[in-house]
Amino acid sequence: MIRDRECPTCGSMQEFRRLHDDEKAAVRERKGARYFVDDLWRCTAVGCLTYFPAGRRHEHGLLPEKFRKEEAAKE
Numbered sequence: 001m002i003r004d005r006e007c008p009t010c011g012s013m014q015e016f017r018r019l020h021d022d023e024k025a026a027v028r029e030r031k032g033a034r035y036f037v038d039d040l041w042r043c044t045a046v047g048c049l050t051y052f053p054a055g056r057r058h059e060h061g062l063l064p065e066k067f068r069k070e071e072a073a074k075e
């Protein structure tokens with residue numbers, strides 16, 4: 001499922017998707033085991049790590065660096 005939302009980091013409309021399980025686990029590591037991660041959405045733009053809970057964009061955070069999507073290598 002994809003939603004179009006304005007990304008506070010990109011400063012433009014981007015496609016957001018729900019976090020994958022490994023991303024949720026990483027957020028829990030930072031926010032605590034009781035943090036609700038089942039309705040978090042992340043920006044799918046290349047290089048962007050922004051996520052936020054549905055409808056609460058001001059609570060946005062950044063995923064750990066390892067989840068950064070690099071631009072495809074060009075040869």
Ligand SMILES: [Zn+2]
Nearest residue numbers: 007010043048
């Ligand atoms: Zn973004």
